[in-house]
Amino acid sequence: MSYHRPRGLPIVDAMTPPVLVLPGSVTRDEVRGLSDDVRALLHGSGARVVVCDVGGLGPPGLATVDLLARLQLAARRAGGRIRLRDPDPALRALLDLVGLRFEVEGQAEQREPALGVEEAVEPGDPAV
Numbered sequence: 001m002s003y004h005r006p007r008g009l010p011i012v013d014a015m016t017p018p019v020l021v022l023p024g025s026v027t028r029d030e031v032r033g034l035s036d037d038v039r040a041l042l043h044g045s046g047a048r049v050v051v052c053d054v055g056g057l058g059p060p061g062l063a064t065v066d067l068l069a070r071l072q073l074a075a076r077r078a079g080g081r082i083r084l085r086d087p088d089p090a091l092r093a094l095l096d097l098v099g100l101r102f103e104v105e106g107q108a109e110q111r112e113p114a115l116g117v118e119e120a121v122e123p124g125d126p127a128v
Contacts, residue, residue, distance in 0.1 A: 017049040017083070018042075024056050026067055034067070035074035042080040050075060051105060055086035060094045069100060 018041040026034065041050045052071060057064055068082070075082045085105045087095075095102060 017047045017051050018045045019051045019053055019085070020082075021053040022057055022067070024058050026057075026063070031067055031070055035070055038071050038074045038082065039078045042075060042078040048080045049103075050080060050082050051085050052082045053085045054088075054091065057088070057091070060088060060091035064091060065094060065098055065100065068095070068102065072100075072102065 020034070020037055020041060022034070023030075038050050038052075041047070052068070054064075054068075068084075072082050081103065083103045083105055087102075087104060092104070
């Protein structure tokens, strides 16, 4: 059999990264499977980011922190990263407490001003 490759560039939707919805409670045995899922999504889609929907994880604890750290490690080893969707404020506080930084969907990236924010300048201010 022969396969004729279509002419031109392949159709790629670069604006929508793959999404992994995390279930309510994850056992230690399921962490390895979820890490494999992150790697497969990165390799299969060619994307550099996998969005992890963490809205259904429930109350955060150290098991959740461990899960997210392992998923981020798996993504980094595959050449990508994870982005959190719909994290609970308590989860964000816990991640900050343990020193883990995750990109959150809808949040301005580091060193970028938030959209719609303009810096005000007073008429008498010296030029920088």
